[in-house]
Amino acid sequence: MSATLIKGKPIAERIRAQVAEDVAAIGHIGLVTVLVGDDPASDVYIRLKHKAAVAAGIDATDLRLPEETTESELLAKVEELDADPQVDAILVQLPLPKQIDEAKVIRALAPAKDVDGFHPINAGQLYLGEPTLVPATPRGVMAMLAEHEVELSGAHAVVIGRSAIVGKPMAHLLLQQNATVTICHSRTKDLARHTLGADVLVAAVGVPGMVTPDMVKPGGVVIDVGINRTDDGIVGDVDPGAADVAGHLTPVPGGVGPMTIACLLENAVRCARYRRGELAYPA
Numbered sequence: 501m502s503a504t505l506i507k508g509k510p511i512a513e514r515i516r517a518q519v520a521e522d523v524a525a526i527g528h529i530g531l532v533t534v535l536v537g538d539d540p541a542s543d544v545y546i547r548l549k550h551k552a553a554v555a556a557g558i559d560a561t562d563l564r565l566p567e568e569t570t571e572s573e574l575l576a577k578v579e580e581l582d583a584d585p586q587v588d589a590i591l592v593q594l595p596l597p598k599q600i601d602e603a604k605v606i607r608a609l610a611p612a613k614d615v616d617g618f619h620p621i622n623a624g625q626l627y628l629g630e631p632t633l634v635p636a637t638p639r640g641v642m643a644m645l646a647e648h649e650v651e652l653s654g655a656h657a658v659v660i661g662r663s664a665i666v667g668k669p670m671a672h673l674l675l676q677q678n679a680t681v682t683i684c685h686s687r688t689k690d691l692a693r694h695t696l697g698a699d700v701l702v703a704a705v706g707v708p709g710m711v712t713p714d715m716v717k718p719g720g721v722v723i724d725v726g727i728n729r730t731d732d733g734i735v736g737d738v739d740p741g742a743a744d745v746a747g748h749l750t751p752v753p754g755g756v757g758p759m760t761i762a763c764l765l766e767n768a769v770r771c772a773r774y775r776r777g778e779l780a781y782p783a
């Protein structure tokens with residue numbers, strides 16, 4: 501292996517320590533996480549987020565609603581939280597049960613309390629290059645690239661995946677830093693032709709090991725966002741053999757994962773500052 505590993509944990513720990521200082525300075529930050537139903541993966545994510553929030557001194561409420569909750573019941577709950585002055589930040593864990601329209605629920609969130617940065621207003625502001633609430637995972641990736649002083653201006657960045665949660669915001673953040681960005685997806689023809697030219701390659705697909713070493717530019721920076729549960733445990737979207745070709749690589753686990761939670765907490769601080777007028781919300 502020749503690649504330098506970009507580990508998320510030490511960077512995430514520093515961010516979390518800063519969040520704890522910010523929380524102490526602000527006095528109170530109210531975060532409500534909402535989980536509808538009992539999806540086991542969502543339960544794990546919510547527990548991790550909740551634990552990290554409490555450790556940082558955030559006043560976090562872990563709200564659980566039954567699987568059979570109706571769309572109008574959830575919308576009423578979101579409206580109540582929007583109006584609650586004790587609540588700075590709201591997170592509705594996705595996916596929601598099938599009787600609930602996720603887009604409707606996300607639109608119901610007060611944009612300045614939308615700690616995940618999924619509301620169309622926040623997505624639109626990111627598109628316009630305004631400072632706003634940006635989804636935590638791509639924000640975490642940008643922090644990792646900055647930490648390792650990866651030159652983005654003029655670099656060719658290739659993002660595999662175009663979800664609203666990872667791929668699209670990732671591409672916009674890279675573009676803001678003056679990278680030349682290619683977005684690949686399931687209909688992309690000859691994926692390797694694109695990835696081989698990538699100075700920075702971000703894989704956010706959900707297919708174990710789909711980025712093989714022969715798809716990686718020698719010396720390139722490879723960010724593996726994938727979290728895939730397999731019989732061999734949790735693996736990424738990038739074959740670990742890519743470490744023999746890449747210059748930098750994020751491990752899975754221990755790479756992007758810890759950054760997501762740390763950046764979510766940072767977003768909670770941002771929400772609190774918006775509400776207190778310390779930061780101007782751009783909408």
Ligand code: NDP
Binds near residue numbers: 660685725
């Ligand atoms: P989605 O399923 O929403 O999106 C996957 C994307 O990959 C889609 O755009 C899809 O294309 C594309 N894709 C699927 N198959 C291929 C293929 N064979 N070739 C090229 N592109 C393909 O997933 P998410 O964006 O939510 O998550 C992606 C991965 O990141 C998952 O493993 C998830 O668990 C992980 N994740 C990790 C986080 C972390 O904290 N580390 C946080 C969030 C997600 P199309 O649009 O055409 O369907």
